[in-house]
Amino acid sequence: MPSGCSIRALWILNNQDYVIFSRKFPVVEKRWRVECAKENDDNFRYALLPNESELAAAFTDRKKREGSVRGYGLRTSQSIKGSDSWVDDPVTRHVISVYINQGEKEDTTLLWPLVLHIKGPYSILVLPLVDPHHLKSYSRMCNRSDCGSAIGADENLSSLLLDLPSITGAFIVAHTIGDILVGETMEPEVLVAAPPSVGGLLDSLTGSIGITGISARAKPIAAPVAASNSSGTALSGAVMSDAPKMGSRPLDKDVIRSFISSAMPFGTPLDINYSNITAIKTTGFSSADLPPAERKQPAWKPYLYRGKQRILFTIHETVHAAMYDRDEIPDSILISGQVNCRAELEGLPDVSFPLTGLDSARVESLSFHPCAQVPEHGGDKQAVTFSPPLGNFVLIHYQASCSVGPPIKGFYQLSMVSENEGAFLFRLSLMEGYKAPLAIEFCTVTMPFPRRRVVSFEGTPSTGTITHTDHSVDWKIITNTRSVSGKSIEATFPGTVRFAPWQPQRLPSSGSALGSMADEDSDLETESSSMVNVEDYIMEKMSRDLQAVDLEEPFCWQAYNYAKVSFKMTGPSLSGMHIDPKSVSIFPTVKAPVEFSSQVTSGDYILWNTLGKCPVTATPKA
């Protein structure tokens, strides 16, 4: 059986583990039933798809067994045979299995692979079609009695996943549905110098003046800096903390239903572009929508643009940095960028431009929109040719290193002078070596203290203003929107911060992802006298009741002291990625203005406390 992507069923659960939407696809299910019958295995029989209550029960059961909605992901001492964490692979937090108990029969059936996507208060479960032997293989994997598979062993999850594009497809479907559920079907942002503002697909259809995309789409990884005061539990209890959203936005089942019937009428997804589907549903086609004469209209472009023609490009770069200011640890700076595009062109033209300014050494990777044709081998002077779809779209994603120095350099030192008082010092230099068109719009440094309550602070920065909340101190270095252009800024900020007395936090009984082992020897504390350093002592004390973070986090943020820099810059990109409007060519030739803009924002831009612990990774040295 060829492996495409078909979906047997999907369920949407709310945060009370109640199924609020379900859809089964009989045609795919029949294929599964036929395959099961072919297996001719007494131990493996076709089982009906569970109904909503059975699934909800199984899901709750798994949650109980695995400690959380997602589960442990790794094999822990709590893992039991037959469960996902027994497989000992982090991906089992996303591709899960449940045991369905159907009615009177005592035996349970394994339902795998269930693709789990959590969005807002919803858990979206998608069950793609696989071969019975895949299911059997997984069942063997999670029931094997040994200590866990070695890498490259005969039967492993990696090979299964490689074999199953349906799981990948199911994830894409799940993410799309998730975005629809919470109303995040924004298109990527394209900046324009002047109004009329540029909206999404519907704008281009109606020609009306839309609302500019408020922001770019949700970033793939949640901003890790704990800005909210509930950060202590925010990560493990993401579902819970989103609970209030439920009331504010009732689930529109009809929207989901109609999306599903258009996107995957028989369970096989064909086109999951939500804006296209919505446009077809709402607008339909008129007799004026003539098919193009000379070539076929692509499936991803059901409508052709009509109106004033132009092309807009926006380069958006995000800087991720871990700044250590230590001799033994090199700083790491990485830029992830994307080229957003909006081509308001009539007909089905091809657009091409050379990728100039890209020093191949700087750019680690380039990847393109499926509409683009790229030469097989990457290189310095490659040109991109693409047939643009409607609306805003991301043409290129890339990773690069900085072509100039880091936008914000310097150090952050925090030293605990007593148990509840810390002295800190910032010495930063902004935009050192940057030239004129690059301008910084705002720059804020935040010292988060998610586990301590800030009582007061003292100290005056050389520039900017200070505010503090219960759990953070914010230093707005550049306050006025009048951008500081082309010159570097030196800023220092010495001060002290006082905290409320440290209170050990009891671990919630529900337990963290990996469970808290009861430490019966808690009264066996090492004698405090052996701690020479007050700082070590506090760290030791504070780290004792740290909760385990989810596997989705890069490390336990709360275990470290750091400052996070957020900023936004305008001007040329930091990586050197650039599109020359003059070199953009359109075929068939048409006169259309090309606009180009770029902006740089900060991602995880972290200044680690130079005097404290910090997470590191080894840099490869051959």
Next chain:
Amino acid sequence: MAGTSLKPLSPPEWESLIEDYNHTGTTRPHLLDLCLSSLLRKDFPLQLKLQLLTLLEHHSLDDDSDSFTAETSLHRLLDALRSVIQSPTDPFSLKDQFLISTTAILINGHDSITDSSSPLTSLVELLLTIINRPNHGLDRHIRGIACECLRQLELAFPCLLSDITPHVWGLCVTERTHVSQSYVLLLSAIILNVVRLKPSETSVASISNATIPFIPFNVPRFLIDGVGVDFLWKEKEICYKELKRVISFLLECTQNLTPFGLLELMVAIIPVAEELELQASLLRVQFSGLLYTFDPLLCHAFLGMYLKFYDSFKGQDVEVARRLLLLSREFHHHLVFRLLGLQWLLGFFCVIVGRDEGRKRSIVDMSLSFYPTIFDSLAMKALKLDLLAYCSVLQCKNHGDANGKKSLEADKEMFGVKLFKDGIVSVSAFKWLPPWSTETAVAFRTFHKFLIGASPHFDADNSVGALTESNIFGTLQKMMVDSTSEFQGLVPVTVACIDRLLGCHEHRWLGEHLLETLDRHLLPKLKRDYSLGFYFPIFERISENSKVSPSGLLELLMKFMLFLVEKHGPDTGLKSWRHGSKILGICRTMLIHHHSSSLFTGLSHLLSSTCLYFPDLEVRDSARLYLRMLICIPGKKLRHILNMGESLPGISPSTNSSSYFSFHSHQSLHDKKRTSSIASYIHLERVIPLLVKQSWSLSLPNLSINPEKSGFLEGIRDNEPTGEERDSEISSSVDIMSKSESLQQKEPLRVMDAKISEIVRVLRRHFSFIPDYRHMPGLKIKISCSLRFDSEPFSGIWGVNKGDNELPALYATLLKFTSSAPYGSISSFHIPFLLGSPPKKDYSVTQTDSLAIVPVENGYEEEDNFKAPVCIELEPREPMPGLVDVFIETNTDNGQIIQGQLHGISVGIEDMFHRVILPDDVKGDSIPGYYVDLFNALWEACEASSSTGREAFVLKGGKGVAAINGTRSVKLLEVPVTYFIQAVERHLKPFVVSVIGEPLVDMVKARGVIKDILWKDFDSDSSFDVTSSEGGPLYLSYLGDEDEGGVQIPSSRKNIGYFHILVFLPPRFHLLFQMEVRDVSTLVRIRTDHWPCLAYVDDYLEALFLD
């Protein structure tokens, strides 16, 4: 149309029905008809109609969807569909959904098409009509849907549309709107089936030339006949060329497809390309761009193709791997896609290594790019560390085929070590974060992967030796030892890791090896302080494992125990107890799991020093118990006993224990009944029965005004009472003590003659050796008993089913004693093990049956085996008989706990008899003399009018003093002399001080039982009464002091001699007998300083001689 008998449902009713159906699967009959009638109503909302269609689809999945198998219903469904499609007013979305749902229901309702009149034919015809209007503007979307319906039908019933392939191709070429994707997919599905199944030569031959009309549709013969032909495409050139044309047309469409559409096309086209043996370069040109898109689905599709045509794409491995790695690095992707990218990479490596061993080199060369980066999520770090582990394994495995240069080998090994060390940096926080942190979990997972990497489960036996000697293994071990010794928090994690290995069949040896390493390298590193408590889980594992020698651990525990003893103080009591218990726990585990006798030496040392020195009483007790068990109970039985405890509820999670637990709790009611009768088959008996079977004891009112003082005869008081205490002390003693005593307080100076001063000297000496029980352990009385139980009733009641020859046993029996008599605290007694005594009847039966001659002695010996000696130690505060209550707590073979009271042990006055304490310097020959002197002195002192009565004697320790307050009595026993001597010999032998008078001396000496005493003639002792030395007849009146006037005794009853008997009654009293022996009677003169004992002495003497 709809059944007229059915009441149509209103929209709210429908909604609740749908809700119920989805939730629990409950439905109602004739659902299809109900739905159809509602669907056709104009006043129903569109959304509800769409829901109804979905409901019908879902319902068609059910087992009992009989309504769908009936053809008439399906025809009705088709009629309804037609009317909707043709209706000008119904919205497109309803038409779309109706088409979809009807197709789905029909596909589900048919397993195969057997005749051409089935509703399927009509449906196909309807669909073909719809799609047959290419490029038509308004209904383009529904044409796309109809194509998809046809495609699904073709997939469900392969070759259904094979006859009309030429028409479909024609439409496909013509269609130019965005739904051309649907036409292309439909065509690809048909072509795939045609190519795979080769329905018939005629249809195969006509891919481009239509031979039959498009409409009306007929089910092809192939489906009805169900036979394919044996056909090779390459042989028939025309067909092959036509097919190639179709394929190249399809391939050209790829740019116009959505990602999902492209995937579907590839699914269809790749098998065709294989079948036709197309050049892979065609595909490569079309699809290699997919690798460079950021759509994960397309990348995945490319991977599938790449692996299928691996040979044609050869050489791109590194490029593909690099792209996959980049996919995982791209920040904009959702985490799950980045994870999937890494998973594919791992899977990809496995595949290409499986196909071509030579690719290992290039994978290993990439290893540096697998290093985790700082902001990688922990899940990604874990997977990247997996990749590093994989590289290290590849590298290690390579050295088999390397050309054997040693330095090269070492380099390779070092490479693996470097990968591990560098990799683990990314989660190095595991060392100081709490043990439950995710970093720890990831680090130890990696540890495990590197560890077992070189010996996966499928070939565990190949390289045990090589692995343990390899560098990477050494590094891993070192890391484990170092981090565990440095960070105590890691102990549970380390233990969990070892447990995991131990639990694995193939890797048990690895776990054992790690334990050995810990034993060798960790134990010496540990500091001997309280932090050692953290390491007990590791000790536990070491002690459990028979492969690891326990000697190192025992040594460490010994030192730890000494540390605990040293550090013990008021604040550390609890700590000492806890650690002590833990040490004992380890000892216990060792007892269970080890055989070697070397263990027993070390362990007995540890246990014995624990019982001797450990500050905590409970620990000492338990240590003693373990030591006893270690020494007394044979290994196998001991392990059995200890294992029993192991499976007690709550201790071990094994299934056994839970069943045991329920069994136990269930039976607790019966237990009460059973324990009540316990005394009838478990017996604690005195070894030497009491002479006087008395069941009473004299109970005197407490004369003391100070209720805290125990005895009414408080003869002891502190030597130097101070301050106010003295007053109360005196006032209380005034009442208690005799007048003379109180006089003594007032008159410390008295005049004494030489005789009295000699008596006082003797007494002082004597009393100074009597321990003062108020300040030190008093004298103890030991009563020997034996415990036995009858097998038969016991087994019956406790359900201990044993084999015929096996007797039930009691384990860890604890006897507790209490008494209302003033015996002080009576320590309990432990019996580790006791076999039940075999049933008497059985015994005889077996003897007679076997006709074997069994020596009687054997029987007795065995009898003894079934008795456990029990010693009850009393520390009397007052010498008086009483009853000791006995409580038993014991365990049966099957782990049941027996608790209950046994029959009490009665204590007689004779149990109080104790030999006088000898001063240390009195040895050998001087002993009899000392006894005689003491007897004489006490005899004098106990004279009521004795002047020594006012004397106070300091007790041992110098704190308390005692006074003598004597009483006298007399008893005549009518016993012949021979019996009398026998009785004395039997019962009073230890207490005889002297025998006086030749006849008696001769008689007693001749018997040879009583030895080492003073033998005297009548006249040699001047202290005797003249009358008695004269040997004259005995008159009662002669004992003038006691009785005035008496009966004259016939002279024939001649005084033969005297026994002088001196009995010490703990705590500090004395009983003296002067027995004047005659032929048929004996007169016993009794003197004591504890008058209440006279009450029992009478009975005792009678029982003694009249027995």
